[in-house]
Amino acid sequence: MANRSRKMVRLSRALGMPLTPKAKRYFERRPYGPGEHGRARRRSESDYAVRLKEKQRLRAQYAIREAQLVKSFQEALRMEGRTGDNLVALLEVRLDALVLRAGFGRTMFQARQIVTHRHILVDGKIVDRPSYRVRPGQTVQVKPTSQVKDPFVVAARGSHRDVLPQVPDYLTVDLEKLRFTLDREPKRDEVPIQCDVQLVVEYYSR
Numbered sequence: 559m560a561n562r563s564r565k566m567v568r569l570s571r572a573l574g575m576p577l578t579p580k581a582k583r584y585f586e587r588r589p590y591g592p593g594e595h596g597r598a599r600r601r602s603e604s605d606y607a608v609r610l611k612e613k614q615r616l617r618a619q620y621a622i623r624e625a626q627l628v629k630s631f632q633e634a635l636r637m638e639g640r641t642g643d644n645l646v647a648l649l650e651v652r653l654d655a656l657v658l659r660a661g662f663g664r665t666m667f668q669a670r671q672i673v674t675h676r677h678i679l680v681d682g683k684i685v686d687r688p689s690y691r692v693r694p695g696q697t698v699q700v701k702p703t704s705q706v707k708d709p710f711v712v713a714a715r716g717s718h719r720d721v722l723p724q725v726p727d728y729l730t731v732d733l734e735k736l737r738f739t740l741d742r743e744p745k746r747d748e749v750p751i752q753c754d755v756q757l758v759v760e761y762y763s764r
Contacts, residue, residue, distance in 0.1 A: 573615050609761035616753045620649050621666045626689065631762050642755030643746040650744045653678065653698070654688035659750070660731045660738040662700060662710070664718045677704040692740045699737035710736055723750035 603611070617627050627649075634644035649655065654670040657678065663669035670688045672678060678685055679701050680692065692698060700710050712718075714734055725731050726748045731738040746755065 573611065573618055606761075606764075609757045609764075612754050612757040613761045616646075616649075616751070616755070616758050619666070619751045619753070620652070620655060621670065622649070622689075628762070631758075640746075642759045645758065646746050646749050646751070646753070646755055647744050648691070650749050651691045651693075651740065652688060653680070653685060653690040653692055656692055656698065656729065656738070656740060658722070659726060659729060660698070661716065661718050661722055661725070661733055662713050662736060664721060672700075672709075677701060677710070694740050694742050697737060697739045699735070705736055726750060 613627070617624065620627075630648045631641075631645055634641050634648055637644045650659075654666060654673050657663055657672055658666055658669035663672050673688045673690075674686055676684050676686045677700055678698060680690070680698050681696050684701065704710055705714070714736055716733055726744065728740060728742050728744045728748060729738050730741055
C-alpha cells in the first residue's frame with residue numbers, strides 16, 4: 559500500500575495533477591515534476607507529447623489499463639455524437655467510478671476494492687466486476703451485511719466528502735443507506751475529471 563501511495567504521488571507530479579488525497583497534499587507543496595530536474599524549466603513539448611500526456615491523465619484518473627482505454631475508445635468511435643464525450647460517458651458509468659462518485663470510497667483504488675471484495679449489489683445482485691457498466695435506472699448499494707463494517711460506517715457519515723467532488727447531477731445518492739441510482743447518462747461537463755478529451759481522440763486517431 560505504501561509503495562502504491564508513493565507511486566501515485568510520483569505519477570501525480572509527472573502528470574501535473576493530484577490523483578489521490580495524499581498526492582494532493584504533496585502536490586501542493588511540490589507543484590513540479592518528480593526527479594532531480596523536476597524544478598528545471600522544460601523545453602516545449604511536441605504535439606505528440608501533449609496528446610500522450612492528456613491520454614495518460616485520463617487513464618490515470620480512472621486507474622485503468624491501456625487496453626481497457628483503447629477498447630472504450632473504439633466503442634465510443636462507433637457511437638453517435640462526439641467521440642470524446644462518448645468515451646468519458648463510457649468510463650464514468652463503470653461501477654468502480656460511480657462507487658467513488660457516490661462517496662462510498664475515498665480513492666478510485668478503494669472503490670475498486672469495495673467492488674472486487676463483493677460488497678456491492680446492483681439491483682439486488684452482487685456484482686464484483688469494477689468494469690461493469692451501470693445502466694440508467696439501476697440502483698447500487700452496499701450489501702446489508704457489509705454496511706456494519708467500519709469502512710462503510712465511516713463512509714455513511716460522509717467522511718469522504720471532504721476530498722471528493724460534489725456528487726454529480728446524474729446520480730441520486732442516499733449516503734446514510736449507502737445507496738445510489740444512476741438517473742441518466744453523464745454529460746461531459748458534469749463529469750469531475752481533468753482532461754481535454756479532444757486531445758485524447760486526436761492521440762488515438764493519429
